[in-house]
Amino acid sequence: MGDxxxxxxxxxxxxxxxxxxxxxxxxxxxxxxxGIDPARVKKAAIAMYxxxxxxxxxxxxxxxxxxxxxxxxxxxISDKGPGIPNLELAMKEGWSTASDEIREMxxxxxxxxxxxxxxxxxxxxxxxxGKGTRVTITVDF
Amino acid sequence: MGDYFHSVRxxxxxxxxxxxxxxxxxxxxxxxxxxxxxxxxxxxxDCGECIRICPYHAKKAVTDEFPGFSAFKYKIAIPAPxxxxxFKPEYSRNRLLNTFRAIGFDDVFEVARAAEFVSDATxxxxxxxxxxxxxxxxxxxxxxxxIQVRFPNLIDHLVKLESPMEVAAKIAKRRAAEEQRLDPxxxxxxxxxxxxxKATSVKAPYESKKSYVDSVIxxxxxxxxxxxxxxxxxxxxxxAKAGYEGIRWANSGGEGLAxxxxxxxxxxxxxxxxxxxEEVENDKIEGVDFIEALSCTGGCLGGPLTVENVYVAKTxxxxxxxxxxAAKKTEELQETYDENxxxxxxxxxxxxxxxxxxxxxAMKKLEELEKINDELPGLDCGACGAPSCxxxxxxxxxxxxxxxxxxxxLREKVRDLAAQMKELEDMAPPVMNRDRK
Numbered sequence: 276m277g278d279x280x281x282x283x284x285x286x287x288x289x290x291x292x293x294x295x296x297x298x299x300x301x302x303x304x305x306x307x308x309x310g311i312d313p314a315r316v317k318k319a320a321i322a323m324y325x326x327x328x329x330x331x332x333x334x335x336x337x338x339x340x341x342x343x344x345x346x347x348x349x350x351x352i353s354d355k356g357p358g359i360p361n362l363e364l365a366m367k368e369g370w371s372t373a374s375d376e377i378r379e380m381x382x383x384x385x386x387x388x389x390x391x392x393x394x395x396x397x398x399x400x401x402x403x404x405g406k407g408t409r410v411t412i413t414v415d416f
Numbered sequence: 417m418g419d420y421f422h423s424v425r426x427x428x429x430x431x432x433x434x435x436x437x438x439x440x441x442x443x444x445x446x447x448x449x450x451x452x453x454x455x456x457x458x459x460x461x462d463c464g465e466c467i468r469i470c471p472y473h474a475k476k477a478v479t480d481e482f483p484g485f486s487a488f489k490y491k492i493a494i495p496a497p498x499x500x501x502x503f504k505p506e507y508s509r510n511r512l513l514n515t516f517r518a519i520g521f522d523d524v525f526e527v528a529r530a531a532e533f534v535s536d537a538t539x540x541x542x543x544x545x546x547x548x549x550x551x552x553x554x555x556x557x558x559x560x561x562x563i564q565v566r567f568p569n570l571i572d573h574l575v576k577l578e579s580p581m582e583v584a585a586k587i588a589k590r591r592a593a594e595e596q597r598l599d600p601x602x603x604x605x606x607x608x609x610x611x612x613x614k615a616t617s618v619k620a621p622y623e624s625k626k627s628y629v630d631s632v633i634x635x636x637x638x639x640x641x642x643x644x645x646x647x648x649x650x651x652x653x654x655x656a657k658a659g660y661e662g663i664r665w666a667n668s669g670g671e672g673l674a675x676x677x678x679x680x681x682x683x684x685x686x687x688x689x690x691x692x693x694e695e696v697e698n699d700k701i702e703g704v705d706f707i708e709a710l711s712c713t714g715g716c717l718g719g720p721l722t723v724e725n726v727y728v729a730k731t732x733x734x735x736x737x738x739x740x741x742a743a744k745k746t747e748e749l750q751e752t753y754d755e756n757x758x759x760x761x762x763x764x765x766x767x768x769x770x771x772x773x774x775x776x777x778a779m780k781k782l783e784e785l786e787k788i789n790d791e792l793p794g795l796d797c798g799a800c801g802a803p804s805c806x807x808x809x810x811x812x813x814x815x816x817x818x819x820x821x822x823x824x825x826l827r828e829k830v831r832d833l834a835a836q837m838k839e840l841e842d843m844a845p846p847v848m849n850r851d852r853k
Contacts, residue, residue, distance in 0.1 A: 279779050300694075308782055310778055314569065321699060
């Protein structure tokens with residue numbers, strides 16, 4: 276026991292905020308069914324939600340690949356968007372490059388990456404301008 | 417699981433085994449088995465959605481009978497503020513309250529009055545600032561139970577103050593004991609309720625070991641008795657003592673408005689409540705200190721045990737609110753509330769969705785669940801007795817259902833079997849009619 280790995284895959288739609296958050300909300304349900312500590316579920320769900328929203332509003336959509344073992348969850352959210360030119364700035368609370376249109380919808384407050392950092396136990400960001408971004412979030416159980 | 421009491425029950429005779437209630441239930445607590453809806457006890461939160469939706473009136477709430485000449489020497493009615501909205505506007509609140517004496521009660525105490533004490537205590541808690549924000553009202557027992565089974569991270573946000581019903585019962589009992597020189601065990605407190613969740617919280621309280629309410633009578637059961645005596649009664653005695661802020665609690669937004677802050681959010685209807693609580697759990701709600709969440713659409717006025725349409729009730733309640741606003745408050749708020757109204761017990765998370773206590777086993781079951789779910793038609797038709805294909809997949813891995821419970825799966829199997837039979841039929845032995853070399 277404990278050796279098995281659950282793999283989940285979700286497509287993240289481009290620029291469609293109506294369905295944004297469905298992947299993280301499905302993952303949350305899965306973690307609850309596995310009986311993971313509620314506080315851990317919350318960490319994973321919020322960190323992944325933020326990454327998912329970023330992929331929608333900045334990255335022209337993408338995909339989420341999730342692996343769950345008995346000890347941790349790793350969620351990899353990748354997009355083929357514009358990439359992040361200045362990662363240091365992007366990590367600052369309140370820094371945002373979101374359009375006015377996005378802000379009017381209540382997103383783009385510049386809390387995406389800072390929140391991911393806050394809630395994830397480990398956060399890896401692999402980004403290249405013009406190619407895309409790949410965010411890997413790990414939360415230990 | 418003997419420790420689950422529910423006031424929401426099934427009337428076997430009336431149930432036709434249709435899919436209305438299984439699909440409406442917010443905690444997926446109902447399955448159809450042998451043509452009858454079965455409630456899964458540990459999942460039910462007594463919200464009463466199934467009572468509301470059932471076209472055959474097969475779901476009912478168990479409340480107590482009208483007391484008549486019951487064992488109690490002294491009987492006190494404590495009506496929920498929703499009661500005022502059930503009668504035509506020409507009946508004043510005071511007249512209504514006096515009518516309780518005409519139908520056999522010795523005294524009456526307004527839950528609306530106790531609601532003002534709870535508001536007062538809530539305002540203090542907000543200003544003390546020791547609670548995680550947003551604080552969530554615990555006035556609706558269905559919402560408290562929803563949080564217990566679905567939002568464990570929000571248990572700490574629940575305001576641990578007793579409900580207006582409980583506070584009213586406590587005060588009424590103590591006062592009667594003092595004023596009438598009675599033993600508390602001789603005093604019966606009868607709550608007049610708009611909803612089954614309140615009946616459950618009296619029989620199986622979560623905030624204390626024992627409720628001060630002795631009996632719960634639904635508004636629809638007492639309505640006609642009150643109506644028949646309404647006009648004949650002189651209403652000289654001033655029994656209406658609650659202010660408008662307490663009466664307004666019956667309405668969605670009423671509890672929040674009494675807090676003296678704009679930083680509150682009021683949500684009603686159990687499915688809307690779930691959406692908002694999801695947002696709170698995901699840290700998506702900003703600038704809100706207090707959330708008033710009520711299971712029924714329209715708040716308590718929309719309770720399943722009321723008689724009047726919720727929107728009509730809303731208009732009627734407004735009249736009582738306006739009248740109370742115009743009238744001077746008869747007594748000062750501090751008049752009598754020296755009781756402790758903080759919870760003495762607490763609720764613990766009930767992980768009803770967990771597949772297994774062992775995470776390794778749970779993971780295996782989950783993989784199996786996903787695999788089965790992918791194979792199911794995804795129509796969520798409910799014909800298998802579960803609310804959705806995914807719920808059926810879950811039931812299968814829990815060992816409570818079979819894949820062939822799905823009529824599409826069963827049909828597939830029958831078709832395969834028919835094809836096999838045809839194949840066998842074609843293979844008749846040579847002694848009968850087959851050519852062989």
